[in-house]
Amino acid sequence: AFPPDVVSQAPEDPLFGLMAAYKKDTDSKKVDLGIGAYRDNNAKPWVLPVVKQADDRLRSDPDLNHEYLPIGGLAEFTAASQKLILGKNSPALSDKRVVSLQTVSGTGAVHLGSLFLSKFYNPSNADAKAIYVSSPTWANHNQIITNVHLPMKSYPYFSKETKGLDFDGMYGAIEQAPSGSVILLHACAHNPTGVDPTQDQWKKIAKVMREKKHFPFFDCAYQGFASGSLATDAWAINHFVEQGFELMIAQSYAKNFGLYGERAGCFHFVAAPSSSAQDEVARVGSQLAILQRSEISNPPAYGARIASLILNDEKLFAQWEEDLRTMSGRIKDMRKALKENLDKLQTPGNWDHITAQIGMFSFTGLNEQQVQKLREQSHVYMTKNGRISMAGLNTGNVEYFAKAVDGVVR
Ligand code: PMP
Numbered sequence: 001a002f003p004p005d006v007v008s009q010a011p012e013d014p015l016f017g018l019m020a021a022y023k024k025d026t027d028s029k030k031v032d033l034g035i036g037a038y039r040d041n042n043a044k045p046w047v048l049p050v051v052k053q054a055d056d057r058l059r060s061d062p063d064l065n066h067e068y069l070p071i072g073g074l075a076e077f078t079a080a081s082q083k084l085i086l087g088k089n090s091p092a093l094s095d096k097r098v099v100s101l102q103t104v105s106g107t108g109a110v111h112l113g114s115l116f117l118s119k120f121y122n123p124s125n126a127d128a129k130a131i132y133v134s135s136p137t138w139a140n141h142n143q144i145i146t147n148v149h150l151p152m153k154s155y156p157y158f159s160k161e162t163k164g165l166d167f168d169g170m171y172g173a174i175e176q177a178p179s180g181s182v183i184l185l186h187a188c189a190h191n192p193t194g195v196d197p198t199q200d201q202w203k204k205i206a207k208v209m210r211e212k213k214h215f216p217f218f219d220c221a222y223q224g225f226a227s228g229s230l231a232t233d234a235w236a237i238n239h240f241v242e243q244g245f246e247l248m249i250a251q252s253y254a255k256n257f258g259l260y261g262e263r264a265g266c267f268h269f270v271a272a273p274s275s276s277a278q279d280e281v282a283r284v285g286s287q288l289a290i291l292q293r294s295e296i297s298n299p300p301a302y303g304a305r306i307a308s309l310i311l312n313d314e315k316l317f318a319q320w321e322e323d324l325r326t327m328s329g330r331i332k333d334m335r336k337a338l339k340e341n342l343d344k345l346q347t348p349g350n351w352d353h354i355t356a357q358i359g360m361f362s363f364t365g366l367n368e369q370q371v372q373k374l375r376e377q378s379h380v381y382m383t384k385n386g387r388i389s390m391a392g393l394n395t396g397n398v399e400y401f402a403k404a405v406d407g408v409v410r
Helices: 014-024 049-060 075-086 104-121 139-147 167-176 199-211 235-242 275-295 302-311 314-345 352-356 368-378 398-409
Strands: 096-104 131-135 152-156 182-186 215-220 247-252 264-270 359-361 387-389
Touching: 049 302, 049 359, 075 235, 075 247, 075 264, 075 302, 096 104, 096 275, 096 398, 104 139, 104 215, 104 247, 131 139, 131 167, 131 387, 139 368, 152 314, 167 199, 199 235, 235 247, 247 398, 264 275, 264 302, 264 368, 302 314, 314 352, 314 398, 352 359, 368 398
Parallel strands: 131 152, 131 182, 182 215, 215 247
Antiparallel strands: 096 264, 247 264, 359 387
């Protein structure tokens, strides 16, 4: 029933393939800069101390059971997630114009939002059905969006010359997109480039999107992990909410809680301020619940319980903020150390972007051949677009990595 001309052999997922190749490599000097997961200074996964505390508390609870969650997820988790991303005093919350569903981490939230758009987003301008994503963007955006049959277009984002934001290109494409287009925006710590707009640039983007009546869809996978401040990393989203946009948010807790495999995330729909906003939110929420029911029935409980305990407890929350500063601080230190090592080696080229970029990733500017050479000669594993996961660097390997880079660019 499924001959090769109907079901061809699909290529391996490049990132998970990279992970497998790294595992197989027996060289003791090998360096994993592939997958975006935090590592401590010993290159080991890090269970956040606050997560360990919450986990211990949960496990010792004699009333803990394995019942289903409601379709929309754990109510205290989704309510706390709204406050975290929008701010406790958000007018959207006091106006009750937000509806939120717990999802299968950030991926599930991007999917649920895309599925909703594919079914219901029908602006008067049919040309504007497409979602615009940054070029480049997180590779999974492409698959998630095409899987729900939404047309996808892109806006320029990264400047190869400056290794920073191509603001004019981005702004121009958004300005020229048909009125009412969906624009997918990375809320902070853009993946894969590590390049974010400044607050001033965000204001300009919001202004032109308002004029064009575009619809923002924020993907927020690194709140608190990027700058170390939860509020700073949610600034762009909150600016758009303040400007009165109707918008959607995909929120992941994989990185900021280190809950990668627990799949804790949230999807939010925020209606624009109007007298019918509460009615709209109720209608949208009812349809989202049907989509959720048919896809996953109800979301996984354990990770959301851990996150919920921390988000709803003042002491644990403060400890979490400390843990976030530990992670973001170590990554910033590694950016500095890498830059210093390259400067010391007088490696050809300008490496200022290493410290200017933010969050989990850096787009190094290394090309595919250089990436290949790094792997063959030095057992360094990174994606072929030249992206490195900064968390894979530590005081034990940063000099080795800098020397390896120096070797391939000379
Ligand atoms: N969006 C972006 C931009 C990401 O980088 C990630 C994590 N790689 C996600 C969404 C979602 O990841 P997860 O499903 O693990 O929360």
